[in-house]
Amino acid sequence: MNDPSAASPGQLPTIPPLVALAMRPLPLLPLQLVLGGVLQRIHRRNPALFDRLGPHARARFGIRPIDLPFAFVVEAKPPRLSVVRDLPSGLDARISASFVNLLALLEGRVDGDALMFSRELVIEGDVEAVLALRNAIDDAQLDLATEVSSLFGPLGAPVRRAFEAARGQLIGSSGQASS
Amino acid sequence: MMELICPAGTPAALRSAIDAGADAIYCGFNDETNARNFPGLNFSRDEMRKSIALAHGRGARVLVAINTFPRASAVEIWHRAVDDAVSAGADALILADIGLMDYTARRHPSQRLHVSVQAAAANPDAIAFYAETFGAKRVVLPRVLSVPEIAEITRESACETEVFVFGGLCVMAEGRCSLSSYATGKSPNMQGVCSPPSHVTYEQTAEGTKSSLGGFAINRFAATEPAGYPTLCKGRFSTAQGAGYIFEDPVSLDATTLLKGLRDAGVTALKIEGRQRGRAYVESVVRHFRHALAALESGSEADIASLKPFTEGQASTLGAYRKTWR
Numbered sequence: 001m002n003d004p005s006a007a008s009p010g011q012l013p014t015i016p017p018l019v020a021l022a023m024r025p026l027p028l029l030p031l032q033l034v035l036g037g038v039l040q041r042i043h044r045r046n047p048a049l050f051d052r053l054g055p056h057a058r059a060r061f062g063i064r065p066i067d068l069p070f071a072f073v074v075e076a077k078p079p080r081l082s083v084v085r086d087l088p089s090g091l092d093a094r095i096s097a098s099f100v101n102l103l104a105l106l107e108g109r110v111d112g113d114a115l116m117f118s119r120e121l122v123i124e125g126d127v128e129a130v131l132a133l134r135n136a137i138d139d140a141q142l143d144l145a146t147e148v149s150s151l152f153g154p155l156g157a158p159v160r161r162a163f164e165a166a167r168g169q170l171i172g173s174s175g176q177a178s179s
Numbered sequence: 180m181m182e183l184i185c186p187a188g189t190p191a192a193l194r195s196a197i198d199a200g201a202d203a204i205y206c207g208f209n210d211e212t213n214a215r216n217f218p219g220l221n222f223s224r225d226e227m228r229k230s231i232a233l234a235h236g237r238g239a240r241v242l243v244a245i246n247t248f249p250r251a252s253a254v255e256i257w258h259r260a261v262d263d264a265v266s267a268g269a270d271a272l273i274l275a276d277i278g279l280m281d282y283t284a285r286r287h288p289s290q291r292l293h294v295s296v297q298a299a300a301a302n303p304d305a306i307a308f309y310a311e312t313f314g315a316k317r318v319v320l321p322r323v324l325s326v327p328e329i330a331e332i333t334r335e336s337a338c339e340t341e342v343f344v345f346g347g348l349c350v351m352a353e354g355r356c357s358l359s360s361y362a363t364g365k366s367p368n369m370q371g372v373c374s375p376p377s378h379v380t381y382e383q384t385a386e387g388t389k390s391s392l393g394g395f396a397i398n399r400f401a402a403t404e405p406a407g408y409p410t411l412c413k414g415r416f417s418t419a420q421g422a423g424y425i426f427e428d429p430v431s432l433d434a435t436t437l438l439k440g441l442r443d444a445g446v447t448a449l450k451i452e453g454r455q456r457g458r459a460y461v462e463s464v465v466r467h468f469r470h471a472l473a474a475l476e477s478g479s480e481a482d483i484a485s486l487k488p489f490t491e492g493q494a495s496t497l498g499a500y501r502k503t504w505r
Contacts, residue, residue: 011488052220053219054219108457108458108459109459110457110459111456111489113408113455113456113457113460113491114459114489117405117406117407117492117493118405118488119400119403119404122381122383123381127376127379128218128375128376128377128379130376131219131220132218133219134219134457135189135219135220136219138192138458139189139190139191139192141458
């Protein structure tokens with residue numbers, strides 16, 4: 001569990017277009033395996049996390065980082081994650097924001113309503129399901145550095161340090177709110 | 180020093196509020212008995228018991244909001260919420276309904292009662308009724324009063340007064356507003372949801388994002404135009420008098436600059452709105468007001484930054500506290 005350090009909404013960087021362009025030809029399967037593993041691990045460590053989804057536990061969420069050339073389809077029950085080039089039709093809800101804002105939201109470092117007010121977060125589809133997901137995640141106090149690094153066995157410590165350093169650069173690492 | 184009363188929609192937010200310096204946290208059960216009955220939000224009975232124990236261990240108090248109005252056919256749901264909050268160790272119950280106050284005063288005579296803002300008790304006579312009849316110790320004043328009016332009411336009341344200092348604004352007679360009911364059949368007063376998300380849609384159009392409530396188009400925002408909550412009171416409408424915000428602009432209350440006036444008015448406690456907000460909001464806003472109160476107490480200049488990023492419509496107002504329209 002991490003101690004949340006609030007980041008000021010509206011100030012987080014986006015992935016430069018050239019970097020996004022360079023990522024376009026990359027195969028999606030390795031990323032899907034890593035992120036799918038992270039989701040499974042989060043689910044195992046926080047079995048009650050998705051209780052807050054209530055009747056929306058089986059909803060399919062499409063998550064699109066607006067500055068990356070791929071997107072995610074996430075299901076809570078059973079926990080499942082797919083990495084796709086384009087979001088398919090038939091999803092219950094779609095959530096779009098910059099990649100860093102999405103990461104910050106996952107860790108509860110930014111406020112979802114504030115991102116909506118500043119138009120940095122776009123929601124379409126079942127708004128109730130999205131709110132339930134947001135509240136479930138916010139209560140879980142996820143620490144992605146811990147979740148991701150745990151997949152790398154003996155390399156976990158350097159992976160964790162690298163993740164925390166990147167996060168500090170992108171989101172801010174101090175526990176002091178930057179209101 | 181005035182007390183800082185902070186919102187929590189989840190146990191994690193409650194812990195954030197305590198870490199950031201809350202004197203007390205207000206929260207509710209995950210059902211229709213509280214006025215922030217949104218999906219994925221609020222506390223199970225077990226979470227409430229554990230959170231109250233944790234707060235007490237950290238020197239903070241927990242006020243349980245049971246501030247919707249019971250349905251005639253299901254009063255027992257509200258009675259059970261009162262009984263469970265008392266047995267969980269709540270420091271006070273925040274109630275709006277007269278019948279529920281009567282039940283609580285009779286069934287749990289030693290339980291401290293606060294009058295919810297949903298009761299819209301906005302004058303000394305109304306407050307005296309709650310204090311004398313049910314033993315209410317504090318009233319949360321509606322957000323329609325100026326600071327001089329708050330001072331006058333506080334002076335004439337036996338009750339402590341609590342006022343909002345930050346967050347969403349309801350300029351309607353609180354607990355009486357039917358706008359959400361009109362559009363969706365659900366209201367904060369009965370079901371605990373203003374503009375229920377099940378009835379909200381966002382549509383991306385060539386002209387921008389269109390928000391609708393219960394099938395009624397209520398606003399359209401250009402790509403970078405700041406937005407507000409999808410409530411009818413903050414909708415933008417075309418009328419014979421022109422197009423615009425008919426009821427109120429999408430702005431948040433921020434009374435940081437009025438803390439001295441509120442203290443001088445005799446206010447006991449300052450309340451931050453936002454049980455529906457995330458931990459980042461709770462952490463930042465609570466810390467902001469904790470610093471501002473410390474500066475007020477020491478007579479120093481508060482070194483605090485703007486809360487604008489957290490405000491609805493990216494704008495703030497002093498609301499009725501500084502009435503300019505009279």
